[in-house]
Amino acid sequence: MKRAHREKLQLCDALEKIADTLPNVDRLKCLGIANAIVPLLRNVHQYEETIIIPAYEASTVGGNANLASTRRLRAEHVEDECFAGEVTEILLAIGHGETVENAEAVGFMLRGFFESMRRHIAFEREHVLPAIGIVDQGVI
Secondary structure, three states: OHHHHHHHHHHHHHHHHHHHHOOOOOHHHHHHHHHHHHHHHHHHHHHHHHHHHHHHHHHOOOOOOOHHHHHHHHHHHHHHHHHHHHHHHHHHHHHOOOOOOOHHHHHHHHHHHHHHHHHHHHHHHHHHHHHOOOOOOOOO
């Protein structure tokens, strides 16, 4: 789980660098990130949904206490993967030489995506991992 968080946070940092340098970005970096986003998220989400979330649900007293939280985490996975597809499309276009018409809008899109992922990770670190006995100091 710590490795998954580290990889997702590294992705967030890379996306933030792109957002900060728009419209003059490293096109190869855009292509590399575009090709990594969806597979990374799918793998991490599959692991979380088959291992981490069931352990979290089992750790709650009575089992009902955090079902709303786990439903929300699963819903966020779907939302993140859909958003990742849109981010991938824009990064592929930029990487293949398309002009960034509206750098502010693209930057806003990237920031919305990586900030959402950072919030998800923060919730997992603060609530889910301690409940299942994983100590995560937030150090990458």
